[in-house]
Amino acid sequence: MIRMRKIVTLLLMVLVLALPAAVMAEPADPVQNKQLIFDEAGLLDFSEYERLSTLANELGAERETDIMILTTDNPENQDVRRYTQDFYDEQAPGYDKPHGNTVILTMDMRNREVDLIGFYKAMEYLDDSRLDQIRSTITPDLSEGNYADAFETYIREAHRYLDIDPNENRDSGNGTGYSSNPGTGNGNYSGGSNSNVNPDNILFNVWFQLGISAAIGAAVVGFMAYRSGGRVTVNGRTYEDQSTSSVVDRRDQYLRTTVTKTKIPKNNGGSGGGGGTTRGGHSHSGSRGSF
Amino acid sequence: MPVIEYKCPNCGSSMNFDSTSGMLSCPSCGRQDNIETIQDPLTQQVFTEDEAKEYQCTSCGAVLITDSQTSATNCSFCGSAVVLGDRISGKLAPAQVIPFAISKQEAETAFQKWCRKGLLTPRGFMTADRIKSITGMYVPFWLYDLHNRVEVHARATKVRTYTRGDYRYTETQHYDVYRKIRLNYVKLPVDAAKKMDDELMDKLEPFPYEELKGFKTPYLAGYIAEKYSYDERELLPRAKDKISGYIDSYIASTVSGYTSVSYSGKQIDTTMKQADYVLLPVWMVYYDFKDKEHTFAMNGQTGKVVGKPPISKAKVAAWFTGIAGVSFFSLKLVSWSMGGGFW
Numbered sequence: 204m205i206r207m208r209k210i211v212t213l214l215l216m217v218l219v220l221a222l223p224a225a226v227m228a229e230p231a232d233p234v235q236n237k238q239l240i241f242d243e244a245g246l247l248d249f250s251e252y253e254r255l256s257t258l259a260n261e262l263g264a265e266r267e268t269d270i271m272i273l274t275t276d277n278p279e280n281q282d283v284r285r286y287t288q289d290f291y292d293e294q295a296p297g298y299d300k301p302h303g304n305t306v307i308l309t310m311d312m313r314n315r316e317v318d319l320i321g322f323y324k325a326m327e328y329l330d331d332s333r334l335d336q337i338r339s340t341i342t343p344d345l346s347e348g349n350y351a352d353a354f355e356t357y358i359r360e361a362h363r364y365l366d367i368d369p370n371e372n373r374d375s376g377n378g379t380g381y382s383s384n385p386g387t388g389n390g391n392y393s394g395g396s397n398s399n400v401n402p403d404n405i406l407f408n409v410w411f412q413l414g415i416s417a418a419i420g421a422a423v424v425g426f427m428a429y430r431s432g433g434r435v436t437v438n439g440r441t442y443e444d445q446s447t448s449s450v451v452d453r454r455d456q457y458l459r460t461t462v463t464k465t466k467i468p469k470n471n472g473g474s475g476g477g478g479g480t481t482r483g484g485h486s487h488s489g490s491r492g493s494f
Numbered sequence: 495m496p497v498i499e500y501k502c503p504n505c506g507s508s509m510n511f512d513s514t515s516g517m518l519s520c521p522s523c524g525r526q527d528n529i530e531t532i533q534d535p536l537t538q539q540v541f542t543e544d545e546a547k548e549y550q551c552t553s554c555g556a557v558l559i560t561d562s563q564t565s566a567t568n569c570s571f572c573g574s575a576v577v578l579g580d581r582i583s584g585k586l587a588p589a590q591v592i593p594f595a596i597s598k599q600e601a602e603t604a605f606q607k608w609c610r611k612g613l614l615t616p617r618g619f620m621t622a623d624r625i626k627s628i629t630g631m632y633v634p635f636w637l638y639d640l641h642n643r644v645e646v647h648a649r650a651t652k653v654r655t656y657t658r659g660d661y662r663y664t665e666t667q668h669y670d671v672y673r674k675i676r677l678n679y680v681k682l683p684v685d686a687a688k689k690m691d692d693e694l695m696d697k698l699e700p701f702p703y704e705e706l707k708g709f710k711t712p713y714l715a716g717y718i719a720e721k722y723s724y725d726e727r728e729l730l731p732r733a734k735d736k737i738s739g740y741i742d743s744y745i746a747s748t749v750s751g752y753t754s755v756s757y758s759g760k761q762i763d764t765t766m767k768q769a770d771y772v773l774l775p776v777w778m779v780y781y782d783f784k785d786k787e788h789t790f791a792m793n794g795q796t797g798k799v800v801g802k803p804p805i806s807k808a809k810v811a812a813w814f815t816g817i818a819g820v821s822f823f824s825l826k827l828v829s830w831s832m833g834g835g836f837w
Contacts, residue, residue: 214660215631219552238582248588254610265588268680314582339739348602361525369827390635407829407832410827412825412829413822413824415821415825416818416819416821416822417818417826419817419818419821420813420815420816420817420818420821421814423813423817424614424810424813424814424817427614427813428805429611430799431612431613431614431615431802431803431805432697432800432802432803433697433698433798433799433801434696434697435696435699436798437699437700438698438740439739439740439741439743439744442678442680442681442682442699442737443678443679443680443740443744444678444679444680447676447678448675448676448678448744449675449676450673450674450675450676450678450748451674451675451676452672452673452674452675453672453748454531454670454671454672454673455669455670455671456648456669456670456671456672456822457668457669458669458670459665459666460665460666460667460668460670461665461666462663462664462665462666463664463666464661464663464664465602465635465662465664466660466661466662467657467660467661467662474535
């Protein structure tokens with residue numbers, strides 16, 4: 204009994220001590236309050252906005268990148284890419300500094316176009332092909348109007364890709380690998396745009412790996428079982444009388460040639476993605492398309 | 495009298511074929527006779543068709559109990575090696591024989607060694623010394639010389655792809671291919687004993703044909719021998735079946751350099767040039783394991799063992815887990831080295 208009471212007291216003490224710390228921790232972090240979602244088109248209700256904003260702040264901080272969402276009804280009928288670039292030039296967002304690491308998803312509700320662009324770290328880690336992947340993942344949700352779901356997917360996917368270095372072959376478990384000189388200046392990240400590591404590669408899928416391993420195991424063991432009874436070690440050569448066997452007559456007559464031609468499908472399917480440079484001189488990666 | 499026995503001229507014991515020296519030897523006094531030089535009693539005797547089908551051991555007089563296929567055996571009463579002369583003479587006379595090169599002891603040790611090598615064989619099977627019986631047997635085979643004339647017609651294509659502008663072009667060249675091939679096979683063995691499992695016997699090959707000797711009955715002394723159950727005509731289809739795969743791969747080797755080949759006509763005309771009746775040495779091992787008898791065969795010259803050993807479920811599971819685990823780990827490493835992360 205005495206022991207029980209001791210444990211209960213200890214637990215209570217821990218609780219009492221931990222509570223104020225937890226409460227104090229909330230307002231202590233200024234990053235939490237950063238506005239990352241500019242929902243001018245009003246696609247999100249308040250609770251959705253709150254949830255996504257918290258998520259974007261949290262996950263963005265982990266990757267030292269601002270994960271932003273813009274929505275607009277586009278009253279001036281601007282090009283969505285230009286709209287996003289101008290937003291970046293004017294608002295100067297960035298996790299590390301103004302005009303810093305940022306990835307922006309822009310929804311042009313007038314022309315039903317979506318544009319994803321990444322600056323600096325996001326340009327390196329979220330290159331054109333990765334942005335294409337994210338866009339193709341969320342486009343069905345966008346088309347159906349599940350904006351909150353699509354935005355959440357975008358935030359989580361951006362968070363995931365921002366952890367996987369496109370250049371170096373190394374374990375992603377040891378952190379973001381972005382500790383060296385965040386934001387060393389304009390255009391320093393251009394080397395990242397030629398990455399071809401696709402995190403959705405089927406080779407990286409655990410179930411695929413398990414399946415392949417099981418198949419290899421089964422094949423090898425099956426082969427062993429098959430071989431256990433002894434195997435045939437003779438072939439046609441064994442009994443062939445090579446001195447008298449030969450090709451007596453042969454003919455290879457050309458008949459005709461047929462040619463078929465197919466059009467090579469264009470990349471990006473005409474969605475006009477790819478990176479570019481803002482009027483303010485910030486280069487970026489990008490992927491745009493309609494939904 | 496169709497029963498032939500080899501009595502040692504020195505001591506009167508029954509003599510046996512000795513696989514180590516290749517001589518007819520006497521286990522009692524050690525006398526060794528060269529088989530090539532002693533007279534084969536078969537050549538002196540002529541049997542008539544209606545001779546009594548009951549055989550009596552010339553040593554003890556007991557009635558020999560044999561299968562209708564057996565041509566050499568041991569007397570079940572006194573153990574003397576006897577050869578049933580009328581079952582290996584006339585039409586049934588083998589042309590050649592490959593004598594045993596592996597003795598019974600060697601066969602036993604070799605078999606036990608082979609058992610231990612089995613990766614999936616249950617541990618109990620490896621160590622249990624349960625050879626129920628091991629029998630040296632001359633199995634009748636037909637050695638076929640087959641001449642084949644092959645004519646094939648085929649349509650073949652060569653495909654080339656290239657891109658020009660926005661288009662990918664696939665250029666297919668069509669060819670009419672014809673081959674006329676003369677393909678001869680010599681000494682293709684086909685087992686002629688009804689008792690023997692064909693698959694098992696096929697796996698025993700190859701037999702070293704340089705060891706083929708002119709047939710003499712003393713080679714059979716001390717072993718079991720069978721006479722053929724099927725003659726060379728009856729087994730010809732099986733021989734043809736055996737070479738059809740060989741012929742196909744030969745044809746394919748002559749039609750090379752094409753992207754695709756589809757055969758429109760294939761004519762194979764096989765003629766049997768010769769078929770020799772030979773006896774080939776096989777050790778039959780009967781092994782008791784967990785109330786089941788397992789049969790194995792060993793090539794009496796090369797020592798190659800064939801037959802289905804029991805398979806241990808535990809070992810299968812262990813190997814499967816091990817191999818799948820290593821593959822999984824390697825795949826993880828590959829994905830990691832490609833930059834995909836370890837998990």
